[in-house]
Amino acid sequence: MKSNTWTKKAFSLISLLIIVLAIWYLVALVMNSNQLINNLERKKQEWSYLQVFSQAYEVKRPMLPAPHQVAQELSRSILDKPITSKRSLIYHAQITLNSTLLGFVFGSILGILIAIGIVHNKTLEASLMPWVIASQTIPILAIAPIIVVVLGAINITGVVPKAIISMYLSFFPVTIAMVKGLRSSDRLLEELMHTYSATSKEIFWKLRWYSAQPYLFASLKVAIAVALVGAIVAELPTGAQGGLGSRLLSGSYYGQTEQIWVALIVATTLGSLLVWLVGLAENALLRRRGESTNA
Structure with missing residues (x-):
């Protein structure tokens, strides 16, 4: 009985996490694409939606970083720095x-x-x-x-x-x-x-x-x-x-x-x-x- 309860809780948690990540990626795509389009238009460069969408998750200073970008920064700030470092x-x-x-x-x-x-x-x-x-x-x-x-x-x-x-x-x-x-x-x-x-x-x-x-x-x-x-x-x-x-x-x-x-x-x-x-x-x-x- 307890195992079934834990299974249901785990399934609910994983489902919620997947939904949150999907929404996060979608919103990041929209916000970062708009940012990228504005930058390209400011520089008077030609662009296409395919190009913008392919680069939306590679913006150096994104308006909304994607989950994998946050995870990479988290790894750099915690795992790659000594605890005594002011960058840790x-x-x-x-x-x-x-x-x-x-x-x-x-x-x-x-x-x-x-x-x-x-x-x-x-x-x-x-x-x-x-x-x-x-x-x-x-x-x-x-x-x-x-x-x-x-x-x-x-x-x-x-x-x-x-x-x-x-x-x-x-x-x-x-x-x-x-x-x-x-x-x-x-x-x-x-x-x-x-x-x-x-x-x-x-x-x-x-x-x-x-x-x-x-x-x-x-x-x-x-x-x-x-x-x-x-x-x-x-x-x-x-x-x-x-x-x-x-x-x-x-x-x-x-x-x-x-x-x-x-x-x-x-x-x-x-x-x-x-x-x-x-x-x-x-x-x-x-x-x-x-x-x-x-x-």
């Missing part, structure tokens, strides 16, 4: 990963602390919660350069400014989920613990924290993803010398669309891996709690 995507991914993880840890801790304060203090909820929500209405592209410049003025550079931007994005989902989770504990169980003279600290650790754990891990999956986005965005407007954001920026400046696509693929893969690792931790926790998992 592994090198740049490591820089972005450092900022992501540091911002994720800071954001998670901050979100949990804010949620605990909101749940246990009505005044803090009324005064702080609107600001927590309002903080996410500010475009990150607007405040990222400000944060980097201000921290640079006091000689704080490198990973920390990018981590702060990641923290700014990642604390919000943790805060909202933990407020909901800490308030999801069974009221009858809470009253029962009161009858046994349980302290607020005991109620928190033995009941509220336990009830909030599923909410926490659900929010951590979102937080780790947006922390990666924050790290990449922080590298875009600051002229960073390393990181996936810097690769996207340099690719945009010099029209290297293959480089842009490869950086996007690596960023997507890195984000998926980080979310998967959080999911593994969640499954381990659920097994320890005696609950079923999706694995």
Whole structure:
């Protein structure tokens, strides 16, 4: 039964991949052909559709690179370069990963602390919660350069400014989920613990924290993803010398669309891996709690 399920999943995945690749090749053919025709007409050269179609996937700076061109650039950037080289995507991914993880840890801790304060203090909820929500209405592209410049003025550079931007994005989902989770504990169980003279600290650790754990891990999956986005965005407007954001920026400046696509693929893969690792931790926790998992 399980083998049939896996076969169906594999067939669906392969079918979807084939459809995506076919559409990708078709769109690349149309976009690159138009680009090639415009270049030939600008040079007042004669051309035919057969000639254009045969050269559409060989354009040096295509508007949309074909999948095989992206794969070749991916191989050159990862397999053909040493990890310590500034042309290696592994090198740049490591820089972005450092900022992501540091911002994720800071954001998670901050979100949990804010949620605990909101749940246990009505005044803090009324005064702080609107600001927590309002903080996410500010475009990150607007405040990222400000944060980097201000921290640079006091000689704080490198990973920390990018981590702060990641923290700014990642604390919000943790805060909202933990407020909901800490308030999801069974009221009858809470009253029962009161009858046994349980302290607020005991109620928190033995009941509220336990009830909030599923909410926490659900929010951590979102937080780790947006922390990666924050790290990449922080590298875009600051002229960073390393990181996936810097690769996207340099690719945009010099029209290297293959480089842009490869950086996007690596960023997507890195984000998926980080979310998967959080999911593994969640499954381990659920097994320890005696609950079923999706694995």
